[in-house]
Amino acid sequence: xxxxxxxxxxxxxxxxxxxxxxxxxHYLGDAELGMKAEHLNRCGxxxxxxxxILGSTPNSIGVALHxxxxxxxxxxxxxxSRTKGKK
Numbered sequence: 001x002x003x004x005x006x007x008x009x010x011x012x013x014x015x016x017x018x019x020x021x022x023x024x025x026h027y028l029g030d031a032e033l034g035m036k037a038e039h040l041n042r043c044g045x046x047x048x049x050x051x052x053i054l055g056s057t058p059n060s061i062g063v064a065l066h067x068x069x070x071x072x073x074x075x076x077x078x079x080x081s082r083t084k085g086k087k
Contacts, residue, residue, distance in 0.1 A: 021045060021053050034068030037061050 021040055028036050033054065040050045047058040047065070054061070 018049075018053065021049075025053060032064075032068075033060075034064035034071075037064045038068045041065060 021043065024039065024043070025036055028039065033056065036054060037047075037050050040053060041047075045053070047061045050056075051058045051061045
């Protein structure tokens with residue numbers, strides 16, 4: 001494959017990934033920014049890319065990811081304590 005053909009293929013794949021990301025965000029609906037950002041981050045998108053997809057700034061995405069990660073262990077601990085009481 002020529003360099004021009006390779007570049008076109010890479011650009012097409014990049015556009016496809018962005019379209020799928022936008023569809024995924026739409027699927028998440030009214031979820032908070034941190035949750036959407038966390039899902040996109042798990043898909044391999046950087047803070048800058050996530051910010052472009054969600055119409056935000058990379059800094060606010062970083063803060064949202066930080067808060068989402070801080071809240072996750074608390075939620076898991078609450079769920080574990082609830083299931084222990086049901087036994």
